[in-house]
Amino acid sequence: MKKKDFKGFPFIEGGVCAAKGFRANGIHCGIKANGDPNKNDLALIVADKPCTAAAMYTTNKVQGAPIAVTRRHLEDGIAQAVIVNSVNANTCNADGEEKAEKMCVEAATALHLKREDVIVASTGVIGQPLPIEPIVEGIPELVKGLSTQGNTQAVNAIMTTDTVPKEVAVEFTVGGKTCRLGGMLKGSGMIHPNMATTLTFLTTDCDIDAELLREALREVVFLTLNRVSVDGDTSTNDMVCILANGMAENAKINAESEDYDTFKDALYTVLMNLARMMARDGEGATKLIECLCDGAPDDRTAEIVAKSVITSSLLKAAIFGEDANWGRVLCAVGYAPADFDIHEVNVTLGSEQGVILVCEDGAGVEFSEEEAKKILSEEEIRIHVTIGKGEGVAVAWGCDLTYDYVRINGDYRS
């Protein structure tokens, strides 16, 4: 991705329904006995015509059954619908793939599509058989309620321990035509994406070549979703997918070009904002931690250092306590498996309240504890680590470690 200034894009409403020719819906079908009837658990996204589609999946060796099924269905690079449930991950069950296929078949039948054109995803508890009956019984209602304003119901359905829905969409111009790209994402624990992400669903009406769509997704995911960690646990069900229906009627993006760069910038804007929202809403989190590492010999080294910082449990707890314990930043920089001279490391802590230097050339400098406290009282904390004089730079996002993380995860299955 070229390092140039973004022009910036106007944000628009609508999430997965922002792009032309996409409808969505979400319902409570009752996968969990006695579940909250006001919390949806099943969502559907449908395009008006077949889409060029791309996806990336978790690198965990344990992979949810829906991932195996989606991989097969996307072999031809074409999809037209996404069905997704929360509550149950449909992972580590003997009959998992059969049930994931069943979800596709039922959705395809109701929508008059081929089952191979349906993407399926699940999120929730691992290792409990998926109750398929409420899903099958819910699909007619789900299909009936599809609308171009259905993104709100859909995003509600993919939330698990998320406290806020996460949707972003932007408008951009390709070849004189207005295009839209939007998406929704669920967090908020077991978040340490590796070559893929948590569940993220993207839609666009931009017309783009399948290979370029895959390449853009891969490139941007590495810079956004893969730069987030909530708890260091890489999920078994991570998936990000994008559907492009071409209904903006732009001249198809067929080559690396200015148009392609614009598309990638739009994708970056959506995914970077979703990534930040995911980190900010990490399980139990009260603060977003953004670590910028620069001066590295290369971007990869900068990424390793930035991720090491935002992953440190000790630092995360200190940020929760609004304690300017910068020694923990340096400690995490120090154990990052990367090559640089620790005596060239500078660290600043910042937020809306200002920025202070706390470490220079690998050693502490005096600073005002009062000022530090004020800076750390904000909800977005920025840690800037410079590790030398190189050109490498990377940003990573995490969150603080709180009592609520322990509460939420001490008894998640109940």
Added chain:
Amino acid sequence: MKKKDFKGFPFIEGGVCAAKGFRANGIHCGIKANGDPNKNDLALIVADKPCTAAAMYTTNKVQGAPIAVTRRHLEDGIAQAVIVNSVNANTCNADGEEKAEKMCVEAATALHLKREDVIVASTGVIGQPLPIEPIVEGIPELVKGLSTQGNTQAVNAIMTTDTVPKEVAVEFTVGGKTCRLGGMLKGSGMIHPNMATTLTFLTTDCDIDAELLREALREVVFLTLNRVSVDGDTSTNDMVCILANGMAENAKINAESEDYDTFKDALYTVLMNLARMMARDGEGATKLIECLCDGAPDDRTAEIVAKSVITSSLLKAAIFGEDANWGRVLCAVGYAPADFDIHEVNVTLGSEQGVILVCEDGAGVEFSEEEAKKILSEEEIRIHVTIGKGEGVAVAWGCDLTYDYVRINGDYRS
């Protein structure tokens, strides 16, 4: 290390003073203004004669000043005393090495030793200047109080957030002579030893060749201290050292032999027990988690998997909540960077209350939630993961993640 049954050794009292010819002491010298006068902060261990010595250090690129000084002093493989303070890590300070040397010089002078024969270590907050005056002023009293029962005062001095002192000693026989090996260790946060360990001090009266002592330490540390993680953070000040004064008058261990194996077994017994104590007393911990991985293609693969399990924040929180969420075990097994077939993985959960199979061939099996709850109500939880039919095996130790970990680390510096 050969996989044979231990004969077992009798445990004895005395910690670092258990071996013949070692005295120790600990005092409160007042490194922290208004610190608790009943909590020691400065310890000294002295041998009656020069010792063969070996040490291992943290692999963190940020290394405390005492580590640099100790490395220099141990270049000749000889030492006779150890001085160590808590409260302040003497790390990331411009004058750190000067002050660490000063600690050695003052101790050496009071003990009529060469400063190069003194090992120095520090633990506590990173990046705050070490108040050297109370240490210098305290050394005469520290030396005056040295005794063969001083281990209790010494171990109190190295405790930070530890809730219990950690000492182990055993008696063993080499060439018909009774030898002793004992030690003390401090935990309990920033624990993720890598090629070294947290602060651990060992003494023995066994006579052993310097090279074999180093080799034995290296080998056993990899199997014990390096198999513990409390929070995934590798400290800047980790050090383990051993002093051997030869006063048991055994025929010197000069070669790999049955005697050498006995020595290593004794060292393993002491360090394995200290490692377990450290994990059990991890910051805020209420439970010890022991993960045994077997059936691996090799020991290294087994170690990677076992450490991945005991490091998972999600699993640690579930164990705190006594929730048999075995899907999180499988998730952590799945993202371990190691090569095996996830469909051959079996998992059992066990404790003094019994053992239950929760996952077979990578898929869940039915089990009694009631029985699981009873098993998880114990203080020592054993997770047994079999990943195939290979000979590789490893054990790793960790602890649960609790509200108290967050409380302790949210405001550690205050």
